[in-house]
Amino acid sequence: MSEKRLRTIAVNQAGYSSGGDKLALFSWDTPRYHIIDIASGNVVFTGQTGANIEDKPSGCRVRSGDFSALTSPGEYRIEGAEGEQSAAFFIAEKPYQKLQRGLLKAFYYYRCGVELDGEYAGAWGHKACHLAEGTVIGQPGLRQDSSGGWHDAGDYGKYSGPGAKAVADLLLAWELYPAAFAGVHTLPESDGSLLDVLLECTVELDWLFKMQESGSGGVYHKLTTAHFPGLDVMPEEDTGELYFSPVSAAATGDFAGVMAMAARIYKPFDEAYAARCLEAARAAWSWLTAHPHVPGFTNPRGITTGEYGDKVDSDERFWAAAELFRTTGDEQFHSAALELAKLPFPKYSFGWGDMGGYGTLAYLLIGEAGTLPSLYAELREGLLAEADRLLRQSRHDGYRISLLEQDYIWGSNMLVMNHAMLLLAAEHFSGEQEYAACALDHLHYLLGRNVLGISYVSGFGEHAVMHPHHRPSVGDHVLEPVPGLVVGGPDRGLHDEYVKKHLRRKPAAQCYADHEDSYSTNEVTIYWNSPALFVTARFNC
Numbered sequence: 001m002s003e004k005r006l007r008t009i010a011v012n013q014a015g016y017s018s019g020g021d022k023l024a025l026f027s028w029d030t031p032r033y034h035i036i037d038i039a040s041g042n043v044v045f046t047g048q049t050g051a052n053i054e055d056k057p058s059g060c061r062v063r064s065g066d067f068s069a070l071t072s073p074g075e076y077r078i079e080g081a082e083g084e085q086s087a088a089f090f091i092a093e094k095p096y097q098k099l100q101r102g103l104l105k106a107f108y109y110y111r112c113g114v115e116l117d118g119e120y121a122g123a124w125g126h127k128a129c130h131l132a133e134g135t136v137i138g139q140p141g142l143r144q145d146s147s148g149g150w151h152d153a154g155d156y157g158k159y160s161g162p163g164a165k166a167v168a169d170l171l172l173a174w175e176l177y178p179a180a181f182a183g184v185h186t187l188p189e190s191d192g193s194l195l196d197v198l199l200e201c202t203v204e205l206d207w208l209f210k211m212q213e214s215g216s217g218g219v220y221h222k223l224t225t226a227h228f229p230g231l232d233v234m235p236e237e238d239t240g241e242l243y244f245s246p247v248s249a250a251a252t253g254d255f256a257g258v259m260a261m262a263a264r265i266y267k268p269f270d271e272a273y274a275a276r277c278l279e280a281a282r283a284a285w286s287w288l289t290a291h292p293h294v295p296g297f298t299n300p301r302g303i304t305t306g307e308y309g310d311k312v313d314s315d316e317r318f319w320a321a322a323e324l325f326r327t328t329g330d331e332q333f334h335s336a337a338l339e340l341a342k343l344p345f346p347k348y349s350f351g352w353g354d355m356g357g358y359g360t361l362a363y364l365l366i367g368e369a370g371t372l373p374s375l376y377a378e379l380r381e382g383l384l385a386e387a388d389r390l391l392r393q394s395r396h397d398g399y400r401i402s403l404l405e406q407d408y409i410w411g412s413n414m415l416v417m418n419h420a421m422l423l424l425a426a427e428h429f430s431g432e433q434e435y436a437a438c439a440l441d442h443l444h445y446l447l448g449r450n451v452l453g454i455s456y457v458s459g460f461g462e463h464a465v466m467h468p469h470h471r472p473s474v475g476d477h478v479l480e481p482v483p484g485l486v487v488g489g490p491d492r493g494l495h496d497e498y499v500k501k502h503l504r505r506k507p508a509a510q511c512y513a514d515h516e517d518s519y520s521t522n523e524v525t526i527y528w529n530s531p532a533l534f535v536t537a538r539f540n541c
């Protein structure tokens, strides 16, 4: 059925670096192809495809065409034997610089509580939003400031844990790949001292401070209206009452982790800010130690916005302990991390609900000398074993990524980028280039080298997502969506009405619809952008 008709020539539409490997992937059995230079119209390369791979997730027999020998910078298109065409793509010395800037600028577009205007916002400006005080659920009469931060996604909720994941990815990107961010001071409020990436993260950190309950140190799980507003409602028109949902252990652990990280990273630039972050992290840690066993968060009665439920909080606690230990060197945090590490939560995951990977990275980044050698070795070997598993899976995959059929879930593109992050962490700790090459294959997939031949980043690629489930993009009457947004991607679970109706019986990797009603495949979130930014930064060093 579908695989017979689908003839995709898939390329990374953001491009390939001149000196690097270049593969196009063909979704059907075709022997030959040629490459056209778009400026001149000339055929500049003729190639043969390799043996096919039966690819279960895409439902296709995939062949690859290797055109690494083509190195001249330019804009190209691939044509198949019967006139099939790929999207346009670039060959350039540094093909991902614009992409990195776009992925970071997306966070500016996600900002809440400020007007987006002028040259920097371009066509996608809007008035300041969500400035009202919020009601604290369970504390009658208590209302407090709730403004600032980034909207979570296509909706206007603000959720502490997911926000912490997004900031952690950006700060880690800066820690590991500072050269990729050097000298970039383009934000409207930039005074040339803090780099854009660090300045943008303070937007979310400043809001996170407001999510900490004064006195207890616990952190409210989320701040949203009672229900999602209509899909065409602009942020400033979303004026329903805002509610702080109760404190959760997951949110408090994530908060402690990201604040401890910020305390370390901002110290050279702003001692007072760093001290405030550390104090907030310590207060959150005190709440955690005072509340060793708490039930997972569920939405309070009457609140129907995103739940981000998470029953297991030992991963968030482990991250908090490891990050506080890394930042302070204080033994109390080390012994807590050692105890928590014994618990059976995933140690190599970077999902909004599975934050153990950040604890592992924090611990390993201390270096062997400052840690318990047995735990250091266990985590290092475990991380490399996980990376090896991802490498093997990628080798068996037609589109050269590590996702198995069952991994095409809601937000599968986050898994694609999280796996790439893990591979890059493995590169960092082992020096093995093979891991980086595999991570780059994951970026190629995101930017269009997938069975649908679509770039999952708005504004990046000739055939890029055009209709994200993103309220400002739907409500603003601008044809193009807000640029630089990463969408969720294929979800074989068919979790919304639109895909249930239109995508029945499609192979997993084809369960995606570029339609604004498909919130389960085509929404956008800050924590899908953030790992993509981390991965892109690696390839801009």
Ligand code: G3I
Pocket: 152, 153, 154, 155, 157, 305, 306, 307, 308, 406, 409, 410, 411, 493, 495, 519, 520, 523, 524, 525
């Ligand atoms: O973890 C299980 C896995 O074990 C299982 O094999 C798989 C099979 O479907 O499901 C996995 O769970 C999924 C879970 O995400 C964990 O990633 C669920 O199916 C899936 O429904 C769930 O989706 C979440 C979705 O909210 C619905 O709760 C997304 O991760 C999450 O990103 C998304 O978040 C929403 C917010 O609620 C509101 N704001 C927008 C945002 C993005 O759509």
Ligand code: 9MR
Pocket: 153, 154, 155, 228, 231, 305, 306, 519, 523
């Ligand atoms: O628009 C909502 C989106 O931001 C959420 O991520 C998603 C899942 O919680 O829900 C969307 O809202 C839909 C609601 O759940 C069901 N009715 C249709 C709504 C979208 O228009």
Ligand code: ZN
Pocket: 111, 112, 113, 129, 130, 151, 156, 235
């Ligand atoms: Zn807002």
